[in-house]
Amino acid sequence: MKILVCISKTPDTTSKIAFKEGNTKFEENGVQWIINPYDEWYALVRAIELKEKDASAVLHLITVGGADCDPIIRKSLALGGDEAIRVNAESSDSFYIASQIAEVAKQGGYDLIFTGKETIDYNGSSIGGMVAELLNMPYVSLATKFELAGTTATIDREIEGGEEVCEVTLPVVVSCQKGVAEQRIPNMRGIMAARTKPLKVVEPAAVEALTNIVSFELPAPKAGVKLVAADNVAELVRLLHEEAKAI
Amino acid sequence: MSVLIFIDHADSHIKKGSFEALTYGADVAKQSGIGAEGLLLGTVNDDLASLGKYGISKVQQVSDEGLNNFDAEVYAKAIEEAVKATGATIIIFSQNQTGKAVAPRVAAGLKAGLASGAITLPDTSNGFVVKKPVFSGKAFANVNISSAIKVISLSPNSYKVNTGEGTATVNQLNISIAAPSVKITAVHKVSGEVPLTEADIVVSGGRGLKGPENWGMIEDLAHTLHAATACSRPVSDSDWRPHHEHVGQTGIQIAPNLYIAIGISGAIQHLAGVNRSKTIVVINKDPEAPFFKAADYGIVGDAFEIVPRLTEEIKKLNNA
CATH class of the missing domain: 3.40.50.620 (HUPs)
Incomplete structure (x- = not known):
């Protein structure tokens, strides 16, 4: 079995978000970079667990980005995986990124492709679906549980107001979220091993980006909180009803 | 076109x-x-x-x-x-x-x-x-x-x-439909619950509520407002509430008309999931809780006293 996990580099969740060059570019100064939490905690860890159960399984990681992604890929390899592929290109367009992943995946013949349910920077939730479409593979999104028996995957996925259980025969693309696995901390052995694992850099396929970010904006600051005394809850209800018209 | x-x-x-x-x-x-x-x-x-x-x-x-x-x-x-x-x-x-x-x-x-x-x-x-x-x-x-x-x-x-x-x-439209490759074998819906992403009003609880046994008053308030219930990450991580209720940067992002945060300090990751809510109410006993800076209305005080009173006041409004 061959598994591919898609990894993205994102700013740490505590990062203060700012922009530069007339609000057209993300201000990277002072930003701590991390593996996108959904990719790391759920997609990657579940793939590692599958490999731990099946010694013959091969686990590859892929990212689309510049050389500044290498520390993130090494950190991912420290958790697990046999080798990593970095497509040497940068884009904010999901079709462009998905096309690069699909190109690599076509050659790799993967049975299982995992992504996180979204990245915490562009929040597109779109790479998994696009990769599946480009590869003509089924897609199960927002998975909260993933079990594998032979070539049949049983997956719990989020629906409005609950979950449903579905079955699909490999190959399949799955986007993962909380519930699929538990976060792991890389150990020293993993970190040492990651230094010598192969990290292949491939040049991008010729694909046209279909979207581009024209500019960024920060939310308007709040006017300030109106405090109501704890013994005057009725006043809060009045404000919510008459002023905010929220109830 | x-x-x-x-x-x-x-x-x-x-x-x-x-x-x-x-x-x-x-x-x-x-x-x-x-x-x-x-x-x-x-x-x-x-x-x-x-x-x-x-x-x-x-x-x-x-x-x-x-x-x-x-x-x-x-x-x-x-x-x-x-x-x-x-x-x-x-x-x-x-x-x-x-x-x-x-x-x-x-x-x-x-x-x-x-x-x-x-x-x-x-x-x-x-x-x-x-x-x-x-x-x-x-x-x-x-x-x-x-x-x-x-x-x-x-x-x-x-x-x-x-x-x-x-x-x-x-x-x-006459379109031929392929056989599905994904077979749905079971559906588990939480009945009577308002789906979180569709809710106009969301009542959310945090660590300040001390334990899952104290969620009754949150549910009462939510029920009175026809609201969905939600929670912060530590709450779902501790299994006090199901994962699908976790709102925040690594949970569900929501934008309801009204978000009522009870006993939630308002860490930046939590705010990221809710700051597009049109009106935010924060109830917290710590006046220094960062959430007050992102709120429209706030009460500094004990949630265990305030929330039941709030439910009563809203019932009065509903019956008026």
Whole structure:
């Protein structure tokens, strides 16, 4: 079995978000970079667990980005995986990124492709679906549980107001979220091993980006909180009803 | 050239997010001077002709019972066929669970640019630009779609439903449907609960509530307000509440009309998931809780005293 996990580099969740060059570019100064939490905690860890159960399984990681992604890929390899592929290109367009992943995946013949349910920077939730479409593979999104028996995957996925259980025969693309696995901390052995694992850099396929970010904006600051005394809850209800018209 | 709006349904009824998408799609069409049509895959018990009141002239339906069983691949192929049959150039989804699964597939299949989670009508003065939240609600990006066919998924609760006079004609589309490869074997719905992403009002509890046994008052308040319940990450990590209630940067991002945060300090990661809420109320005993800075209204005090009183006051208002 061959598994591919898609990894993205994102700013740490505590990062203060700012922009530069007339609000057209993300201000990277002072930003701590991390593996996108959904990719790391759920997609990657579940793939590692599958490999731990099946010694013959091969686990590859892929990212689309510049050389500044290498520390993130090494950190991912420290958790697990046999080798990593970095497509040497940068884009904010999901079709462009998905096309690069699909190109690599076509050659790799993967049975299982995992992504996180979204990245915490562009929040597109779109790479998994696009990769599946480009590869003509089924897609199960927002998975909260993933079990594998032979070539049949049983997956719990989020629906409005609950979950449903579905079955699909490999190959399949799955986007993962909380519930699929538990976060792991890389150990020293993993970190040492990651230094010598192969990290292949491939040049991008010729694909046209279909979207581009024209500019960024920060939310308007709040006017300030109106405090109501704890013994005057009725006043809060009045404000919510008459002023905010929220109830 | 037309706008095609995907109409999502579950349990034989059209979802609320689709009414927002229909209104939005009709407004996009009006702006560009083209027609707007809805697309329904499968069958529902709702009256389709009445969807004209959202501003669409036609509902295209593929009444194949197999489509009542959701498979992203089968849906995407059917939508792609419908786009070709109708000549649509702009396709609108609601960015809910179905939209997240299908919109990217359709976009890739049609080689169409996708703007996911849009919150505004396109600005066509220089290109085709929609605004969407990025960095989990900490900022917005203005995204230009440059392809001939464009796909927009609309963030739930971000576009006001509008109704007028109007009736839609219903047209049966003849599209052959492939057998699904994903088989749904069980559905677990929490009955009687308002789905979090569709809720107008959300009541959310944090670590300040001390334990799962204290959620009764949260549920009472939510029930009185017809609200959904939610929680902060430490609460779901401790299994006090189910994972699907976790809102925040690594949970669900929501934008209800009213968000009531009880016993939640307001860490930056939590704020990222809720800061697009139109009105935020914070109840916390710590006056220094960072959440007060992001709130519209606040009460500093003991949640165990305030929340039951709040429920009583709202009951009074409801009965008035």
